[in-house]
Amino acid sequence: MPSANIKNSEKYFHMLKSDDYVMGSILLNSGTKKLKPEAFVRAGPREVLHFDPTRVRAAVVTCGGLCPGLNNVIREVTLSLLKHYKVEHVMGIRGGFNGMTTSDFEVISLTRDVVKDCHHQGGSILGSSRGGFDIPKMLAFLDRHRINQLYVIGGDGTHRGANALSEACTERKLNIAIIGIPKTIDNDIDLIDRSFGFQTSVEAAQDAILSAKTEARCNLPNGIGIVKLMGRSSGFIATYASLASGDIDLCLIPEIVLTDELLRGPDGYLAFLLRRVQERGHAVVVVAEGAGEELCGKSAEVDKGGNRKLPKIGEFIKNEIATYFGERNIPNTVKYIDPSYMIRSVPANASDAMFCVILAQNAVHGAMAGFTAFSVGLVNNRVVYIPISRIVENSPRMMNARGHTWQRILSTTMQPQRPLSPAAVGESFADKPFI
Numbered sequence: 001m002p003s004a005n006i007k008n009s010e011k012y013f014h015m016l017k018s019d020d021y022v023m024g025s026i027l028l029n030s031g032t033k034k035l036k037p038e039a040f041v042r043a044g045p046r047e048v049l050h051f052d053p054t055r056v057r058a059a060v061v062t063c064g065g066l067c068p069g070l071n072n073v074i075r076e077v078t079l080s081l082l083k084h085y086k087v088e089h090v091m092g093i094r095g096g097f098n099g100m101t102t103s104d105f106e107v108i109s110l111t112r113d114v115v116k117d118c119h120h121q122g123g124s125i126l127g128s129s130r131g132g133f134d135i136p137k138m139l140a141f142l143d144r145h146r147i148n149q150l151y152v153i154g155g156d157g158t159h160r161g162a163n164a165l166s167e168a169c170t171e172r173k174l175n176i177a178i179i180g181i182p183k184t185i186d187n188d189i190d191l192i193d194r195s196f197g198f199q200t201s202v203e204a205a206q207d208a209i210l211s212a213k214t215e216a217r218c219n220l221p222n223g224i225g226i227v228k229l230m231g232r233s234s235g236f237i238a239t240y241a242s243l244a245s246g247d248i249d250l251c252l253i254p255e256i257v258l259t260d261e262l263l264r265g266p267d268g269y270l271a272f273l274l275r276r277v278q279e280r281g282h283a284v285v286v287v288a289e290g291a292g293e294e295l296c297g298k299s300a301e302v303d304k305g306g307n308r309k310l311p312k313i314g315e316f317i318k319n320e321i322a323t324y325f326g327e328r329n330i331p332n333t334v335k336y337i338d339p340s341y342m343i344r345s346v347p348a349n350a351s352d353a354m355f356c357v358i359l360a361q362n363a364v365h366g367a368m369a370g371f372t373a374f375s376v377g378l379v380n381n382r383v384v385y386i387p388i389s390r391i392v393e394n395s396p397r398m399m400n401a402r403g404h405t406w407q408r409i410l411s412t413t414m415q416p417q418r419p420l421s422p423a424a425v426g427e428s429f430a431d432k433p434f435i
Contacts, residue, residue: 006048006049006052007047007048008045008046008047008048008049008368010085012044012045014044015047016043020042021040021041022040022382022384023038023380024039024040025380040384041384041385042382043376043383043384044383046368046369049369050177050369050370051149051370053085053086053368054086054087054088055148056148056368057145057146058077058081058089058148058149059092059142059151060074060077060090060091060110060126060153061096061097062096062127062128062153062154062183063096063097063153063154063157063161064155064158064183065155065344066123066124066341067195068122068200068201068345068349069355070128071121071122071124071125071347072119072352072353072357073181073183073196074110074115074124074125075360076360076361077151077364078090078110078112081149081364083112085364085368089109090109091107091108091110091145091147092107092108092109092110092114092126093105094107094108094126094127095128095129095132096127096128096130096132096154097134098129099132100137100142101132101133102132119347119348119353120347121347122346123345130157130307133161135164139168142176147176148177149179149367150162152178152180152181153181153183154180154181155182155184155188155396156184156396157307159189159391162178162180162373163180166178166373166388167373169372176372177367179363179367179374179375180388181359181360181375182196182377183195184197184198185197185343186231186232187236187237188233189395189396190391190393190394191379191386191390191391192386192391193377193378193379193381194378197344197348198237198240198352199351200346200351200352201237201343201346202241202244203349204339205227205343206241208227208337209227209241209242209248209284210245212227212337213247216284219333219335220333221331222282222325222330222332222333223333223335224273224285224332224333225282225283225334225335225337226286226314226335226336227285227287227338228313228314228336228338228340229343230288231288231290232289232307232310232396233254233398234253234254235252235253235254235290236399238252238286238287238291239253239399239405239406240405241286242286242409242413243405245284245286246412247284249276249280249284249285250285250413250415251409251415252285252288252313253288253290254293255399255400256291256401258292259294259295262416264320268416272415272416273321274324274325277332287314289310290310292311292316293310293313295316296311296316298311314336314338318336321334362376362383363376366385373387373389375391
């Protein structure tokens with residue numbers, strides 16, 4: 001694409017060169033020596049700009065579910081473009097991709113005044129939605145509004161859409177940069193250390209867990225509290241929230257296949273919970289929303305984003321516990337708490353707020369330098385530009401059920417861990433090292 005080839009007028013302490021890279025893996029052992037090294041372009045300002053700032057018309061869109069930090073990213077992308085690069089215009093697209101393909105939503109102008117306080121609010125000032133992806137209509141939208149930089153904030157499905165849109169722009173030789181900023185409280189986007197909002201959601205889940213513990217401890221005899229947390233394909237939130245709490249007796253995640261034997265067998269979860277309640281008088285269970293499909297059954301129904309609707313695992317586990325205790329004539333009280341939407345709609349905490357600033361600023365630096373079809377993320381604690389095609393290649397990622405993090409859960413809860421066959425752990429982990 002034609003480049004403005006303009007010298008960056010901003011004064012930065014460090015301008016990155018074309019040979020600045022970050023290694024994808026910093027581990028070295030007999031297994032990694034056989035792998036082909038992978039490196040990513042290090043994020044940051046460049047000396048030469050591809051886009052003439054005075055001719056940049058940028059747009060920002062948030063897609064999919066809500067997540068702590070969305071407004072922080074919107075604000076910082078806007079301020080970086082307006083304050084640092086002094087671009088012509090920044091537009092906010094309301095309602096996700098639907099705002100580009102339907103007439104249901106009016107676009108807004110993102111100015112310093114509009115975004116100045118939005119980072120103190122949860123949610124997205126642009127709103128969000130699922131679906132609405134239509135390449136011809138999206139290209140027409142970009143052309144109609146003369147947009148040459150599109151910042152797409154979303155998860156795995158959103159990134160797949162952004163990648164397809166970027167390919168369409170390249171095929172048509174359009175000088176439009178498509179930039180992804182990974183967003184998911186599930187933390188299931190591949191390659192990156194973590195996604196923004198994840199730490200805030202883990203923190204917000206602590207209130208629900210503490211409430212469940214209080215209910216379990218105070219409802220005599222034999223109280224049990226259950227907390228269902230988000231985690232469609234991966235159990236990162238459930239696992240990290242359980243470890244942070246330190247009060248969890250049993251944690252269920254999608255990566256551990258829930259068989260009838262593992263749940264109801266003599267050495268299974270229900271028998272373990274009974275023993276724990278008899279020992280301590282109460283118990284607390286955390287379950288990820290995507291766990292247990294093997295027993296509950298998989299739904300054929302999908303939402304507008306193409307995600308399969310999940311069975312009600314929390315209620316299923318509650319009924320299983322009540323039935324198991326009842327069959328043994330053991331009185332019990334089971335309290336079920338579902339804070340799913342509460343933990344994703346809160347404002348970002350200080351750690352995530354700072355993280356959002358870093359991601360957003362570097363997304364703008366990358367776009368102005370002429371990079372496209374990339375997503376900005378943290379790899380080995382360094383901010384990098386990752387090709388979107390590479391990110392979606394193996395997303396959504398799952399937690400290694402033979403890794404250190406899950407081992408910490410087992411050592412903390414002492415919950416049953418058998419069997420660890422490929423059938424019980426999931427085929428995708430059968431040949432994974434203990435990392």
